[in-house]
Each structure stands twice: as C-alpha cells, then as structure tokens.
Amino acid sequence: MPIPWKMRIAPVLGIKRIEPGDELGEIIAEALRKTGFELIDDDVVVVTQKVVSKSEGRLVRLDQVNPTKKARDVAAELGKDPRMVELVLRESTRVVRKGHGVLITETRHGFVCANSGVDVSNVKSGYASLLPVDPDASARRIRKSMEKATACRLAVIVTDTFGRPWREGQTDVAIGCSGIAPTETLAGAEDPYGYVLKVTQPAVVDELAAAAELVMKKLSLVPVAIVRGVKYRRSESGARSLVRKRSLDLFR
Numbered sequence: 001m002p003i004p005w006k007m008r009i010a011p012v013l014g015i016k017r018i019e020p021g022d023e024l025g026e027i028i029a030e031a032l033r034k035t036g037f038e039l040i041d042d043d044v045v046v047v048t049q050k051v052v053s054k055s056e057g058r059l060v061r062l063d064q065v066n067p068t069k070k071a072r073d074v075a076a077e078l079g080k081d082p083r084m085v086e087l088v089l090r091e092s093t094r095v096v097r098k099g100h101g102v103l104i105t106e107t108r109h110g111f112v113c114a115n116s117g118v119d120v121s122n123v124k125s126g127y128a129s130l131l132p133v134d135p136d137a138s139a140r141r142i143r144k145s146m147e148k149a150t151a152c153r154l155a156v157i158v159t160d161t162f163g164r165p166w167r168e169g170q171t172d173v174a175i176g177c178s179g180i181a182p183t184e185t186l187a188g189a190e191d192p193y194g195y196v197l198k199v200t201q202p203a204v205v206d207e208l209a210a211a212a213e214l215v216m217k218k219l220s221l222v223p224v225a226i227v228r229g230v231k232y233r234r235s236e237s238g239a240r241s242l243v244r245k246r247s248l249d250l251f252r
Contacts, residue, residue: 025145135176136238
C-alpha cells in the first residue's frame, strides 16, 4: 500500500524582479496563472521578506547614509561597514551582543536577530534592504489581494532567515503571517503513553517557513512557495505574537 502524501510544497516560478510600489499579491497570482497552478482553499503562500521589503520601498542607498560616531566606533571594533552599522542601530531598540564580527540586536518588532535584519544580498549594488515596518500587515495585504484574485481562502507567511543561539547554521522563520494561527497549543492533551502535555506549543508558522525554504533556496531567485495539505487554525493574531514577553524571557 503506497504511503499517502500529507503535505506538498511547490516553488512559484516566473515572478518578475520586484520594484518599489509593486502589488505582490497580484504579481504572485499572475505568475501562478501563467504556470497553470490553481490555488485551492487553505493553501499557504510563503513569501520571502526580501521581495516584501522591495515592494514596500524598504531600500536605502548606502552612499546617503551618514554614520554617527557610535556607528563608526562599533564598525571599527567589528570590522564592518560604518554605513551598515548605522542602519542596524537605527532599526534596533537595543544591542544584545557584539563580538567576533557579529552584531546581534533587538528590532522594533521585538525580533532578536543579526544586524536588525539589514541585508545587502539580492538587492542592487550600493543598496541595503530593511525589514518591513509591519510584517503582519504586509502578510495581510498580500493575502487579501490574492484571495480577491483567486476567490480562494488562503494564509500568507512572510519569512526571513535567522541564526540560532547554541547551534550553527540558519533557518527561515516567520516574521509576519495572516490567516493562520502562529502556534498550535497542545497543553492539556495526552501523549500515547498517557502523559499530559503542559507547555507544548509548536510554532506552526516557523515550521512552514523552514520547510518552504527547502524549495525556494537562497540563490535561486524563487521568492514564493505554496504549501498544501497542512491543517491549521485560522487567526489574525500575527507572527508578532511569537515574541516572548520580557517578563517570561529567561535570557533578557
């Protein structure tokens, strides 16, 4: 008896180079139409942060950045471009750690990540991209646009690549979402051995973000993927709800 497929992930091909002001939802829907891929209810659309930031004009010309003394001092200490450090500091609420050429910050969204999400990969030379101002709102706009274009009930996840403390390597996580509950709560359920789970809460949107990255890849210029077959609870609580409250965070 063949093993049934439970979930499938497909890269969305043929998406044009995104420019500021582009309507991402319409562009994704059009790319799907051209390939003959038909969305169905409860499909999850996973979109990389970089194209979201580009469409929202979150790009900065480095030659127009004037580093402060603090930025120049940190840049000299870490061997970084002072202009990049200036952007990192502007986008952060605090510096968490610095050393070994690495600058870890907390962003205004509450994300703790490298360089406040400021990045120069996959953008025009001489520019840097910043995280969306409100990634949950970005996901919501894309979802509503695509639902209008396709007449399907969808969920959207906006992803970015984060490092992890105590582990090498990076993985994609959700920085914004719409139409899908960020977590699944299993507290109170019994495992197969009768043990009652107390705090188990899988971060569903992070799991889907990481899974989708396997078909998008960093250098393939495929910024969108469709995940089909996953069961999830619909919600508008957004990925920002994943940020742990300071009072409950043992590391702050």
